[in-house]
Structures are given as structure tokens and as C-alpha cells.
Amino acid sequence: MTEKTVWPLFEVFIRSRQGLSHVHAGSLHAADAKMALENARDVFTRRGEGSSIWVVPSQTITASAPENKGELYDPADSKIYRHPTFYDVPDDVEFI
Amino acid sequence: MPAREPDCPERRAAFDAHVAAEGKVEPRDWMPAAYQKTLIRQISQHAHSEIIGMQPEGNWISRAPSLRRKVILMAKVQDEAGHGLYLYSAAETLGVSRDEMEEKLLDGTAKYSSIFNYPTLTWADVGAIGWLVDGAAIINQIPICRCSYGPYARAMMRICKEESFHQRQGFELMMALAKGTQAQHAMAQDALNRWWWPAVMMFGPPDGESVHSRQNMAWRIKRKSNDELRQKFVDMTVKQAEALGLEIPDPDLSFNSDTGHWEIGPIDWDEFWTVVKGHGPCNRQRMAHRRNAHEDGVWVREAAVAFAAKQRARTTQQAA
Numbered sequence: 001m002t003e004k005t006v007w008p009l010f011e012v013f014i015r016s017r018q019g020l021s022h023v024h025a026g027s028l029h030a031a032d033a034k035m036a037l038e039n040a041r042d043v044f045t046r047r048g049e050g051s052s053i054w055v056v057p058s059q060t061i062t063a064s065a066p067e068n069k070g071e072l073y074d075p076a077d078s079k080i081y082r083h084p085t086f087y088d089v090p091d092d093v094e095f096i
Numbered sequence: 097m098p099a100r101e102p103d104c105p106e107r108r109a110a111f112d113a114h115v116a117a118e119g120k121v122e123p124r125d126w127m128p129a130a131y132q133k134t135l136i137r138q139i140s141q142h143a144h145s146e147i148i149g150m151q152p153e154g155n156w157i158s159r160a161p162s163l164r165r166k167v168i169l170m171a172k173v174q175d176e177a178g179h180g181l182y183l184y185s186a187a188e189t190l191g192v193s194r195d196e197m198e199e200k201l202l203d204g205t206a207k208y209s210s211i212f213n214y215p216t217l218t219w220a221d222v223g224a225i226g227w228l229v230d231g232a233a234i235i236n237q238i239p240i241c242r243c244s245y246g247p248y249a250r251a252m253m254r255i256c257k258e259e260s261f262h263q264r265q266g267f268e269l270m271m272a273l274a275k276g277t278q279a280q281h282a283m284a285q286d287a288l289n290r291w292w293w294p295a296v297m298m299f300g301p302p303d304g305e306s307v308h309s310r311q312n313m314a315w316r317i318k319r320k321s322n323d324e325l326r327q328k329f330v331d332m333t334v335k336q337a338e339a340l341g342l343e344i345p346d347p348d349l350s351f352n353s354d355t356g357h358w359e360i361g362p363i364d365w366d367e368f369w370t371v372v373k374g375h376g377p378c379n380r381q382r383m384a385h386r387r388n389a390h391e392d393g394v395w396v397r398e399a400a401v402a403f404a405a406k407q408r409a410r411t412t413q414q415a416a
Contacts, residue, residue, distance in 0.1 A: 005397045006195065009188070026251070027185045029194060031400035032407065043178045046171075047258075066125045067101075 008057055010036040014044055015052035022054050033057070101126055115244040115316050122246045123189035131315055134308060135245055136190050137206075138317065140197045143183035145209035147201075148382050150176045152216040153225060161219060168265050169222060175258050182251040189247045202387055210368065211294050213376030220273050220280075220287035226266015228288075228295040228333065234259050235329050236299065244316035267336065274340040281341075288337065289345040296360065297368045299326040327357055334358045 007029040013022035025044045030036035036055040044050065064072060080086050089096055101107065108128055114121075121127055150173050157173065160166035184194055200206035211229055216222065237256050243249040273284035300306055300322040312318035337344050348361030370376065 005394070005401055006193075007397070007401065026182055026254070027188070028181060031397075032404035035400065035404070043181055046174070046178070063124065066122070 007031050008059070010040075010055040011058050011061065012036075012040040012044055013054040013056070014040075014050040016049055017051050022052065025049075027058060030055075103128055112314070116314070118316070119244070120246045120249070121244050130311075131317075132190050134312065134315075135248065135317060136187055136192050138308075138312075139183055139187040139190075139248055139251075140192065140200070141207050141209075143180045143187060143197065144201045144206055145212065146176045146180035146183060148208045148212045148386060151382055151385055152212055152214070152378075153222055155216050156219060156222050159219070160222075165269070172226070172262050172265065175262065179255045179258070182254055183248075186245075186247040186251040198390065202383075202390060204374070204383065207372065209298065210371040210376060211298050213371050213379045213382060214290070214294050215378050217290075218283050218287060220270070220283040221291070223266050223269030223273060223284065224287035224291040226262050226264075227270050227336070228266075228291050229298070230259055230262040230266060231333065231336075232295050232298045232329050234263060235325050235332070239319035239325075240317075242316070242319060248317075267340075270340055270342070274342055284340070285342050288342050292345050293364065293367075294371075296326060296330070296363060297365075299323070299329065301365065301368070330358050330360055 008031075009027055009029055010033070011027050012025045014025045015022045025040075028036060028039055028043060030039055033055055037053060040053050040055055041050075045053070076082075107126060111121075111126065111128060111131075121131075153169060153176075154173050157166065157169050160169050184197060187197060188194060197206070201208070216225070234256065237252055237259065240252045241249055241256055243252065270284050270287075273280040275281075303309065303321045303323045306322050309318060309321065313321075334344060334349070346361050348359075350359055351357075352359050371379070374380075
């Protein structure tokens with residue numbers, strides 16, 4: 001296969017119904033975004049799984065690196081005061 | 097694909113402990129090269145099976161006996177194409193390109209499930225494939241939904257959801273024939289006779305001889321042994337054949353009341369290996385068909401890229 005026939009990769013996100021977020025469903029190759037959308041509809045929504053589709057060129061996604069997990073997420077571990085369970089409230093006080 | 101840190105005993109031990117504790121692995125996480133390699137092999141072969149698997153049933157679309165059966169069969173074959181796509185995408189997250197996988201299928205270095213090298217001689221074969229082949233595939237695939245590699249597990253969940261219609265339509269088709277005229281019943285029985293043993297072999301060689309099993313179990317890629325899965329299939333299918341009023345073509349088939357399992361006679365592994373090595377009834381035909389389809393599609397793929405480039409140029413020009 002020649003170099004120019006390699007179709008770029010798109011990530012597909014589906015909103016299953018109104019009121020819910022788009023969720024990653026998978027990925028596919030397509031010549032352009034329009035074809036990606038058409039193919040995503042054929043592949044991922046054959047059984048009424050969707051009411052809206054996003055396709056995003058995979059190359060445009062910036063992702064955090066797994067090796068940075070520590071510096072990114074560990075600081076949250078020590079900030080337990082951000083959780084409601086951190087606070088003492090008498091059992092007989094209601095609606096709090 | 098980011099460059100991976102090199103393998104070392106500590107990293108390897110941490111990885112093994114993580115998956116042993118049912119931890120999941122995602123594409124950018126560190127993984128041993130052997131884990132990556134074995135997954136690429138397994139997922140791409142699984143994808144190839146879906147794509148080649150379109151041929152035996154596709155053979156009957158134009159001759160389906162009613163419009164109802166025809167739309168069902170088209171929907172099923174379209175699903176198989178979709179399953180191939182989900183799996184190719186999952187394999188691509190491991191750093192292998194779609195083209196590399198396709199090339200390996202076309203040049204014969206990658207395998208696909210041997211079951212698709214058997215011919216579909218009658219309409220009843222379409223029923224037998226749905227009932228037996230998809231039935232066996234479901235049993236194989238359900239444990240993979242809990243595979244340690246996230247993208248593979250997610251693809252499998254999607255596939256399993258769709259696969260259940262495949263099995264049920266096959267059973268219903270067999271039922272229609274088995275309860276039909278004498279000739280239809282005989283056709284259903286003949287299909288069962290030809291597909292039973294190949295379906296039983298779909299679970300692969302016996303546990304003692306399976307080369308990849310042990311490491312794959314430890315890595316939570318494989319979750320149940322070949323023989324365990326095969327037994328499950330036999331137990332399930334014997335009762336279904338009874339409901340159809342069809343006879344499983346195995347004179348040694350017997351129920352062991354101590355274990356509560358059905359026991360089958362000896363499997364002809366020589367036949368299995370003959371087909372795996374490329375000498376089954378349809379190996380050459382399946383590959384030739386796939387190669388032709390790939391070559392016939394070259395102009396379509398090129399035209400789509402040329403059209404997209406033209407559209408882009410036009411948009412840029414308008415913006416300028």
C-alpha cells in the first residue's frame with residue numbers, strides 16, 4: 001500500500017441520549033472528518049446507541065503521561081478536607 | 097506511541113503483581129514487550145477471523161429463502177465487519193498499524209480461526225454457523241471481557257452484546273428447518289454433522305498442548321483453559337440439539353452423572369492441524385477472495401484520500 005492511502009485515525013464519542021455526556025466508543029480510520037462521522041454512525045449506532053456523535057482526529061488529543069501520575073494526582077490524597085466525610089456533625093442534626 | 101522504558105526485573109515484577117491483582121493496563125502504561133507482542137498476535141488474529149468470517153455466510157446472502165432471512169443475514173455479516181474494526185482498533189493502541197496487520201493476513205503469516213475454512217454447502221449451514229460457531233465464539237469471548245488489557249476488554253464487551261443475536265438467529269433458523277419437512281430436517285442434521293467437530297475444535301488444542309496458555313493466564317489475557325471452555329460448550333449444546341430434535345454426530349457422547357458433564361469421543365486433532373496449516377477445504381479460496389477484495393479496493397481508498405485533499409484545499413482557498 002502506498003503512503004498516501006493511509007487514512008488518518010479518528011476517535012469516536014457517542015451521546016447515547018439527550019441529557020448524558022458524549023462517551024468514548026472507539027476509533028476508526030477515515031479519509032476526512034465527514035467520512036469518519038458517516039462510518040461512526042454505521043459502526044457504532046446500528047442499534048440505537050446514539051443521538052449525537054463527535055469524531056476527533058486522534059493526533060489532536062493531548063494526553064497526560066502515565067509516568068506523571070504521581071505528581072498529578074497524589075497531592076489530592078492528602079487533602080481529605082475536600083470530602084464531606086472529613087467533617088464531624090452530630091448524628092441527630094438533619095439535612096446536612 | 098511513546099517510547100517505553102526498558103524492561104527490568106523490578107518493573108516486570110510490579111507489572112505482574114498489578115495484573116495478578118486484577119489491575120487493568122491501558123495503552124500508554126508500561127508493559128513487557130512479550131505482553132504487547134502476544135496481545136498484538138491474539139487481537140489481530142481475532143480481527144482477521146471476524147473479517148474472513150464474513151465469507152462463508154456472505155455466500156448465502158443472495159440466496160436467502162425470504163426477505164426476513166436476508167435482512168437478518170446482511171445485518172449479521174455487517175456486524176462481523178464492525179467486530180473486525182473494533183478489534184483492529186484495539187490492536188492499533190499497542191503500536192501496530194492497520195496496514196501491517198492487513199499485510200500479515202494477506203501474506204499468510206497471520207492466522208485466523210480455522211472454522212472459516214469450511215464451506216457453506218447448504219442454507220442450513222447458515223443456521224449451524226450462527227448456532228454453533230457463534231455459540232462457541234460467545235463462550236470464548238465472554239471471559240475476555242475481563243482481560244487485563246483495557247481496549248481489548250472494551251472491544252469484547254461491545255462484541256459480546258451484539259453476538260447474542262447471531263447465535264439466536266442461527267438457532268431459530270435451525271429450528272425452522274428441524275421442525276419443517278423431512279427434507280428440511282435432513283438438511284439441518286447434515287449441517288450439524290459437518291459443523292459439530294470443527295466447532296468443538298474452535299477452543300484450540302487440549303490444555304497440555306496449548307503453547308501460549310500459561311503465561312496468558314498469568315497475565316489475565318486468557319481466563320479459562322481451552323478444555324474448560326470446550327466442556328461448557330458441549331454441555332450447553334447437547335441440550336439445545338435435543339430441543340431441535342437433532343442428533344450430535346458422536347457415538348461416544350455420554351453423560352457422566354458423577355461430574356454432571358457430557359463427555360465427547362476423541363477429537364481428530366490431525367484434521368485440526370491440517371486446516372491450521374493451510375490445507376482445509378477452503379483456505380486458498382478464503383485468502384484469494386480477501387486478496388482480491390483488498391486489491392479491488394485500492395482505487396476507492398486512493399480516491400477518498402484525493403477527494404479529502406481537494407476539499408481541504410478548496411476550504412483553505414476560500415478562507416484566504
